[in-house]
Each structure stands twice: as C-alpha cells, then as structure tokens.
Amino acid sequence: MTEATPTLRLTLQTLDAVMPMHMVIGVDGVIRHVGPTLRKVLVGGDLVGTSFWEGFEVVRPSIKPDARGLDGYVNTRMRLQYRHDAGLGLRASLYPLGEDQGFLMTVSFGISVVAAVAEHELTGADFSRNDPTVEMLYLAEANAAAMREARRLIGRLQIARDTAEDASLTDPLTGLRNRRGLESEAAERLRSGQLFTLLLLDLDYFKSVNDVHGHAAGDAVLIEVAERLKNCVRPADVIARIGGDEFVLLVNPPLRNAQTLALAQRIIGAIEAPVVFEGAACRVSASAGFVVSNGYEAPLLEEMLRDADAALYDAKMQGRGRAMVGTPAGTGAQAPVQN
Amino acid sequence: MHGLVNKGLERFLADTYGQATWAEIAAAAGLPPDGFEALLTYDLALTTNVLGVASSRLGKSEHALLEDLGTYLVSDPKMDSVRRLLRFGGIDFADFVSSLDELPERARLAVPNLNIPEVLVQELGPDEYRIKVVSDFGHFGVILAGILRAMADDYGCLSLIEWSSDAPAHETIHVQLLDGTYAEGKAFVLSAEAAP
Numbered sequence: 388m389t390e391a392t393p394t395l396r397l398t399l400q401t402l403d404a405v406m407p408m409h410m411v412i413g414v415d416g417v418i419r420h421v422g423p424t425l426r427k428v429l430v431g432g433d434l435v436g437t438s439f440w441e442g443f444e445v446v447r448p449s450i451k452p453d454a455r456g457l458d459g460y461v462n463t464r465m466r467l468q469y470r471h472d473a474g475l476g477l478r479a480s481l482y483p484l485g486e487d488q489g490f491l492m493t494v495s496f497g498i499s500v501v502a503a504v505a506e507h508e509l510t511g512a513d514f515s516r517n518d519p520t521v522e523m524l525y526l527a528e529a530n531a532a533a534m535r536e537a538r539r540l541i542g543r544l545q546i547a548r549d550t551a552e553d554a555s556l557t558d559p560l561t562g563l564r565n566r567r568g569l570e571s572e573a574a575e576r577l578r579s580g581q582l583f584t585l586l587l588l589d590l591d592y593f594k595s596v597n598d599v600h601g602h603a604a605g606d607a608v609l610i611e612v613a614e615r616l617k618n619c620v621r622p623a624d625v626i627a628r629i630g631g632d633e634f635v636l637l638v639n640p641p642l643r644n645a646q647t648l649a650l651a652q653r654i655i656g657a658i659e660a661p662v663v664f665e666g667a668a669c670r671v672s673a674s675a676g677f678v679v680s681n682g683y684e685a686p687l688l689e690e691m692l693r694d695a696d697a698a699l700y701d702a703k704m705q706g707r708g709r710a711m712v713g714t715p716a717g718t719g720a721q722a723p724v725q726n
Numbered sequence: 727m728h729g730l731v732n733k734g735l736e737r738f739l740a741d742t743y744g745q746a747t748w749a750e751i752a753a754a755a756g757l758p759p760d761g762f763e764a765l766l767t768y769d770l771a772l773t774t775n776v777l778g779v780a781s782s783r784l785g786k787s788e789h790a791l792l793e794d795l796g797t798y799l800v801s802d803p804k805m806d807s808v809r810r811l812l813r814f815g816g817i818d819f820a821d822f823v824s825s826l827d828e829l830p831e832r833a834r835l836a837v838p839n840l841n842i843p844e845v846l847v848q849e850l851g852p853d854e855y856r857i858k859v860v861s862d863f864g865h866f867g868v869i870l871a872g873i874l875r876a877m878a879d880d881y882g883c884l885s886l887i888e889w890s891s892d893a894p895a896h897e898t899i900h901v902q903l904l905d906g907t908y909a910e911g912k913a914f915v916l917s918a919e920a921a922p
Binding site: 501504505508509510511512521522524525526528529530531532533536537540543 | 760763764765807810811814817832835836837914915916917918
C-alpha cells in the first residue's frame with residue numbers, strides 16, 4: 388500500500404527565499420512571478436504579465452518539442468537566451484505545478500556565474516542561504532590570488548635563473564664567455580653540424596706585465612685585449628677566455644686557412660698596441676694556433692683545442708707573435724681541408 | 727610557519743615602520759635579502775626570531791605587534807584581497823564570528839598547505855561568543871583578535887573584543903556584539919571585479 392504524496396503548499400515569499408532565481412509561468416505561457424535575484428538580473432522591464440516566449444529564446448535543445456507550449460520541455464535541461472541582453476545566457480529546468488497551475492522554472496547562471504555576479508553586482512543576500520555559489524566565488528577569488536602570487540614567484544625565479552646561468556657562462560673580468568660558455572657554444576655548433584674555425588690565442592709577455600706593473604695592470608690588459616678582440620671579429624663569433632691569458636675564438640662559417648692567418652695577424656697587431664695603465668705603457672703580444680672542424684670526422688672540442696694548442700706551441704717555438712695552422716691528430720683524423 | 731603568514735608579517739613591518747627598518751630587522755633575524763616568499767614554508771623559529779628582533783628594535787611588545795598585524799591584514803588597502811576573502815565568511819559580523827570554526831577549512835581551500843590552527847567557537851548567549859585557539863605558534867589568537875577588531879569595523883558593528891590566555895599556547899577571545907548597525911559597514915559585493 389502506498390501513501391499519497393502529501394501536498395505541499397508554499398507561499399511565493401518562501402519560494403523567493405529558497406530559490407531566488409525562479410519563474411512561475413502559467414499554462415498559457417504568461418509569466419506570473421519572477422524570483423528576486425532573477426528580477427535583478429533580467430534588466431529591461433518587468434516581465435510579469437508578459438509571454439515567456441517574448442522574453443526568452445530556448446537555445447537548447449535546438450530540436451524543438453512537437454508541442455507548441457512549454458509542456459514539451461518538462462524534464463529537459465534548457466539553455467535560454469534573454470532577448471533584452473545578448474550577454475545573458477541562463478540554464479533552466481521546468482517542473483509542472485499540477486492542477487493547471489502552470490510551471491515552475493528554476494534558473495541558474497551555470498559556468499558563467501563569476502561573470503554574472505560581477506556584471507550585476509550580486510551580494511551574498513542574492514543567493515539562498517545554503518547555496519554553495521558563494522563558496523564557489525570565494526574559491527575562484529582565492530585561487531586567483533594564489534595564482535597571482537605564484538606568477539610573481541615564477542617571474543622572480545626566472546630572473547634569478549637567467550642571472551645565474553649568465554654568470555656561470557661568463558668570465559666576470561672581461562665579460563667574454565668562460566670555459567663553460569665556450570663548451571656550451573661549441574656543443575651547440577657541433578650538435579647542429581655547423582662548421583667553424585677554432586682559433587686559440589695565448590698572450591706573450593703577459594707574465595712580465597704582472598710582474599713589473601702589478602696584477603691590476605694585468606687585469607687592465609686582459610680587459611683591453613677582450614675589447615680589441617671584439618673589434619676584430621663579427622658580433623656572431625664567439626670569444627672566450629678559458630685560462631689566465633688564453634683566449635679562444637669560434638668563427639663560423641669556417642675561414643680558409645689564408646684568411647684565418649690574416650685574421651690572426653690582424654688580432655696580434657691589435658694586441659701589440661700598448662695598453663696605458665696609470666701612466667705606464669704595458670706591452671704584450673700573442674701567438675695563435677687554429678684548426679677547422681671539417682678536418683675531423685667527428686669533431687670534439689677537447690680534440691680541437693689540443694690540436695690548436697700543439698700549433699700554438701709550434702708558433703711560440705718559431706718566435707712569438709705568429710699564428711700556425713694545426714693538424715688534426717688522433718684516430719680517424721684527416722688532414723685539414725684546404726679550400 | 728607558512729610563507730603567507732610570514733609575508734604578511736613582513737609587509738606589515740615594512741609598511742608600518744619603513745622598508746629600511748624592515749631590512750635591518752630581516753638582516754638581524756638572519757633572513758635572506760629578498761625576505762620571505764609567500765609560497766614557501768619556513769621554520770617556526772625564523773618567525774619567532776623576526777618577531778623578537780622587531781619587538782626589541784621597535785620597543786613594542788610582541789603581543790602589540792601581532793595584534794597590529796591582525797588589524798593591518800584586514801584594514802590596509804594593500805591587503806584588500808585578505809579582507810575580501812574573510813568577508814566571504816559571513817553576511818554580517820555575528821555570522822562571521824559564529825562561522826570562525828570554518829576558518830581553517832576555508833584557508834585550506836584557498837591554499838592547500840596553509841595550516842591555520844583549529845578555532846573553537848562557543849555561543850555564550852545572544853551576541854556573545856567565546857573563541858578558543860590552541861596553536862603551535864602560541865600567539866595565533868593575538869593575531870585573530872586584531873583581525874576580529876578590524877572585521878567588526880569593516881562590518882560596521884560595535885563590539886567588545888578581549889583576549890586572554892590561561893595556559894601557554896591556549897588563548898581565549900571573548901567577543902560581545904553591542905550594536906550590529908552601529909555604523910555603515912564597508913561595502914562588499916561578491917565579485918572582485920565589481921568591487922570599487
């Protein structure tokens with residue numbers, strides 16, 4: 388035996404408090420009552436006494452029910468477009484009130500609730516007491532604040548990382564690449580198969596500058612040599628200081644040997660011009676050895692440096708201020724290609 | 727202690743007593759030059775350290791500093807996001823106070839690893855509440871008392887707020903609402919964008 392469902396009698400006032408976004412619509416399709424929050428949102432005139440179809444378009448379901456009235460929409464998820472405000476889309480459900488009393492339509496903002504709350508300046512009083520919408524808005528706002536803080540932190544970390552990376556690849560005295568900087572530049576060229584000339588320079592008489600004029604003079608010479616090197620090559624070429632007075636140039640595309648020799652002579656000439664430090668003229672020169680990466684089957688920076696260093700040693704033996712081309716040594720090495 | 731609380735303390739000290747004074751306090755307390763990071767967690771000892779250094783440098787008791795911190799978090803225009811998030815806690819001051827026991831849960835919802843000590847709210851009578859806080863930090867209730875004073879103002883509610891402590895780290899705040907419509911409260915609309 389089943390008991391009859393008890394009939395519930397609700398006043399519109401209670402309904403307004405429980406469900407501030409609803410409409411009561413008669414069987415004739417005329418709106419009889421609009422809940423307080425919905426009234427606030429539906430700008431453009433009082434809808435009570437007007438036809439539902441005049442105020443709203445049912446966007447979904449797009450296949451309209453056969454029945455011309457609202458009956459066909461009972462138990463359907465509806466999406467409405469308010470005709471007086473193109474920006475206001477609503478979700479709705481329709482429930483029959485029985486005994487020819489028409490329908491109760493419950494309405495919500497759906498996912499656009501955050502925008503709708505901003506647009507209509509809604510407050511906590513516009514939602515029913517137990518509506519978790521307010522908690523959802525709290526969460527959205529808290530989340531936005533936390534994301535702002537996270538973005539700030541990421542920005543600071545990014546700067547710190549860039550600075551640290553830059554510092555770790557740069558020689559602090561001259562601002563040139565340091566050994567790690569050179570390794571990273573060479574690795575990039577070797578990985579991408581770019582050919583290049585590696586020129587190794589070693590200053591001559593640098594020790595005596597340090598001995599006679601002091602380390603500050605030595606530093607001034609290194610800084611000046613770095614400047615002059617920059618003036619001898621193109622901006623895209625890599626210049627590194629890899630030891631006390633050892634410099635390396637990576638020039639790509641590679642030069643012909645004759646061109647490299649000419650470049651080396653130009654560099655040596657530039658370095659030989661005296662550097663004036665606190666009134667004293669400090670004079671240094673340089674010797675150079677170079678190799679070209681296409682002289683190797685599988686070039687490695689360490690091998691190229693070693694072969695360039697051997698040529699540099701020969702250059703020093705033949706008197707200073709000279710440049711020599713190196714010979715790729717080791718297994719699988721070939722003679723340098725003469726262009 | 728969570729970085730957010732520490733960052734709050736840092737901003738309060740720097741804003742109230744000047745960036746230079748804060749820099750001195752931070753250095754003396756052994757903090758990195760960039761100060762606290764809001765999204766990291768720090769050893770509680772570091773917070774206690776900063777507080778101790780600030781107290782002797784500024785000639786103010788730690789208690790007074792912490793209560794001012796609570797007020798600052800709510801009433802300073804730069805901290806409006808904190809005020810707004812707190813205002814979600816209740817439609818009026820009575821509602822706010824009686825739902826304070828949800829504060830830890832609310833905080834966790836916003837920042838999952840932000841552990842605010844449990845807050846126990848007892849209703850002693852109409853318009854009268856007793857709030858109990860037990861915290862590792864030991865002084866969380868003092869900050870909360872400052873927050874409550876400023877929130878009462880924010881809601882425009884005249885109230886009496888008294889802090890006491892009967893045992894170490896056990897704090898009690900007695901709140902009495904005198905006039906809920908004492909003054910026009912500050913406006914609060916739900917949307918941050920619509921907020922003036």
